[in-house]
Amino acid sequence: xxxxxxxxxxxxxxxxEVQWREQTFEQGGERRRVRVPVPDEKGLxxxxxxxxxxxxxxxxxxxxxxxxxxIDQTVERLLDRNHPLRRRMEDWLPVVTGLAPDVIRTGxxxxxxxxxxxxxxxWLAEDFGNPAMLDSFQPRVNGxxxxxxxxxxxxxxxxxNVPGIPLWSLVSGLLVRSAQIGKVASAEPLxxxxxxxxxxxxxxxxxxxxxxxxxxxxxxSRERLLFQEAEVVSAYGSNETLEAIQSRIPVTTRFLPHxxxxxxxxxxxxxxxxxxxxxxxxxxxxxxxxxxxxxxYSPHCFYVEKGGVLSPRQFxxxxxxxxxxxQIRYPRRTLSPREIGEWNRWNQQAEWxxxxxxxxEWIGGDxxxxxxxxxxxxxxxxxxxxxxxxxxxxxxNDLEEVAGRIAPFRAYLQTAGIAASSRRMFxxxxxxxxxxxxxxxxxxxxTVPSSGWHHDGRPVLKDLVRLVDVxxxxxxxxxxxxxxxx
Amino acid sequence: xxxxxxxVLVTGGSRGIGAAxxxxxxxxxxxxxxxxxxxxxxxxxxxxSCRQFGGDALPVQADVTDEQEVRRMSxxxxxxxxALDVVINNAFRPYPxxxxxxxxxxxxxxxxxxxxxxxxxxGVYHVTQSVLPQMQAKKSGxxxxxxxxxIARPTVPYHExxxxxxxxxxxxxxxAAEMGAxxxxxxxxxxxxxYPTDSSRHxxxxxxxxxxxxxxLRRIATPEDVTGPVLFLASDYSRFMTGQILYVDGGLVMx
Numbered sequence: 014x015x016x017x018x019x020x021x022x023x024x025x026x027x028x029x030e031v032q033w034r035e036q037t038f039e040q041g042g043e044r045r046r047v048r049v050p051v052p053d054e055k056g057l058x059x060x061x062x063x064x065x066x067x068x069x070x071x072x073x074x075x076x077x078x079x080x081x082x083x084i085d086q087t088v089e090r091l092l093d094r095n096h097p098l099r100r101r102m103e104d105w106l107p108v109v110t111g112l113a114p115d116v117i118r119t120g121x122x123x124x125x126x127x128x129x130x131x132x133x134x135x136w137l138a139e140d141f142g143n144p145a146m147l148d149s150f151q152p153r154v155n156g157x158x159x160x161x162x163x164x165x166x167x168x169x170x171x172x173x174n175v176p177g178i179p180l181w182s183l184v185s186g187l188l189v190r191s192a193q194i195g196k197v198a199s200a201e202p203l204x205x206x207x208x209x210x211x212x213x214x215x216x217x218x219x220x221x222x223x224x225x226x227x228x229x230x231x232x233x234s235r236e237r238l239l240f241q242e243a244e245v246v247s248a249y250g251s252n253e254t255l256e257a258i259q260s261r262i263p264v265t266t267r268f269l270p271h272x273x274x275x276x277x278x279x280x281x282x283x284x285x286x287x288x289x290x291x292x293x294x295x296x297x298x299x300x301x302x303x304x305x306x307x308x309x310y311s312p313h314c315f316y317v318e319k320g321g322v323l324s325p326r327q328f329x330x331x332x333x334x335x336x337x338x339x340q341i342r343y344p345r346r347t348l349s350p351r352e353i354g355e356w357n358r359w360n361q362q363a364e365w366x367x368x369x370x371x372x373x374e375w376i377g378g379d380x381x382x383x384x385x386x387x388x389x390x391x392x393x394x395x396x397x398x399x400x401x402x403x404x405x406x407x408x409x410n411d412l413e414e415v416a417g418r419i420a421p422f423r424a425y426l427q428t429a430g431i432a433a434s435s436r437r438m439f440x441x442x443x444x445x446x447x448x449x450x451x452x453x454x455x456x457x458x459x460t461v462p463s464s465g466w467h468h469d470g471r472p473v474l475k476d477l478v479r480l481v482d483v484x485x486x487x488x489x490x491x492x493x494x495x496x497x498x499x
Numbered sequence: 500x501x502x503x504x505x506x507v508l509v510t511g512g513s514r515g516i517g518a519a520x521x522x523x524x525x526x527x528x529x530x531x532x533x534x535x536x537x538x539x540x541x542x543x544x545x546x547x548s549c550r551q552f553g554g555d556a557l558p559v560q561a562d563v564t565d566e567q568e569v570r571r572m573s574x575x576x577x578x579x580x581x582a583l584d585v586v587i588n589n590a591f592r593p594y595p596x597x598x599x600x601x602x603x604x605x606x607x608x609x610x611x612x613x614x615x616x617x618x619x620x621x622g623v624y625h626v627t628q629s630v631l632p633q634m635q636a637k638k639s640g641x642x643x644x645x646x647x648x649x650i651a652r653p654t655v656p657y658h659e660x661x662x663x664x665x666x667x668x669x670x671x672x673x674x675a676a677e678m679g680a681x682x683x684x685x686x687x688x689x690x691x692x693x694y695p696t697d698s699s700r701h702x703x704x705x706x707x708x709x710x711x712x713x714x715x716l717r718r719i720a721t722p723e724d725v726t727g728p729v730l731f732l733a734s735d736y737s738r739f740m741t742g743q744i745l746y747v748d749g750g751l752v753m754x
Contacts, residue, residue, distance in 0.1 A: 342718060
């Protein structure tokens, strides 16, 4: 029997007032169908009005701490593995995304954990210093007052199959108390709607300030209409997709594009001894395997320093073994024909490079669901890789060289995982920060950004709001008009 | 490994390790009887996947701790196939491998031990009693008892479970000593933590990581990992081995 699931969340718009797009997902012989609500332009306009009105009556009046409390209660439900929605997530997402059930389960828990109350409070403090400025004008240290004004409507365009992404977006929008409309990604259309349902259990009024729907990406008339109404548009996708979206956004609407990016890792010679390397390798392989490098934070290249007890070449071979183990623990998802094409091309190139001389090696081939290319000449032609567990291990004399090597990728860099001593880690952080890297973390943590991270170097929440200042001059100028002024 | 047309019984064969073993025998061309206690649907699914390899397979219901049911099951198999060449004693009483939820010794009652001994040892005893006469008559046969590497290294002290499995090792060695005279071999396979199975789903990721970190082959076992050594002990490749334990745990235990 084929199983069905309904995606989306569309308050104020009935079942029959939207069209339904059907999607089929197949994985390991299992076939499941998802129907995604697709409103027409009139429906979309209605959703805009409904979520905006609901925000005005039910969300705008809540204090930021009340909102935090409700999000906390929502994720508490979703952290409970026996909650019906959580069970649906664990049941459906492996089939929909193709990711291994263990990846989904641990990934869901890890991302939900970042949205608990203490983490949310830290995130707010990170972005605003004093989060009360979301509620009212707050005094500034050097005079005057500032208040953060929420956007009345925030629009999200999601892409890809990493289930945590829509959560980040929706939670950010809630924290700044904005009405939100999100367009689901066809690769994973379910998560956002489930989150809205969980929120509905906690506070139905709050949930009805969100809408989650779908339409054919690039649909000009729907997107123009929506972007016209939005105050902020946040979008994920390739640079081409983002440029197309940008062309439809009025200049008065703020656009927050999140393009494709990739990560890399640096392993210092101090980590390359038999006692420490096992832990480093386990974590490195994990960062590659989780989400099959689909995340913008996933590592494509490991820069490994010469001079340790173990050589970079040995590191590459041992990494290959760890990736082999990962295939048993977290099997890679089935690749699409397009991905297989890219995989074959990249591997062919890696194999050719290896045949050219001793300075390169390729560990991969038939029946393997991972691929490791090794090189020691500084050749970066294999970067970025073809994804899906393909990595380059590049030997360097000194990790200080890495900054120069990655300079050509400046616009595409995001996370760097580092295994090195404390002093060197900070020295490297300084160098990497100048190259375009915006996040430095431990190996093993690359796919789990901490709460309040500066996504692509931006303060996520602050970017959504408008800061309104009351300057000291206004305060001073008001004084003489007071009835009690003498 | 020539197991073609061998007649094999796998107890507790509907799910987890047992199902993997049943399929592995079927892949080698053996006829497999898949024993189950309650989950008929799972047993039938295993039987179907065995038949896909072209050989015979049948689901056989019996609670192995019940002498009558075991006798009935064996008679049913003998009626179908004439005899059994290989028996894999894999069934055990459901036990949640939950390191955080396990009972410490102070909270264990004798009943807990008795339950496990009955669940594990009684089953092995009944099944072995019911198949040995015909193995003795044809002067051949191989019995493999599935135990655990915890008997040598109690990474987590699951007292009652591991004690019962240790009893199976004693049972195996005594029987091996006596049955050698008939050309019948009895051995044990001792897997480490196997994931995923219904029993190990309570074992948290962090515990699995910790065990994998200590394991030379750097991971924990899958149900399929256990099948190779079982097939080996069932086949003539191990014809001069009896009373032995093969550890299948990536090198965690070396003995």
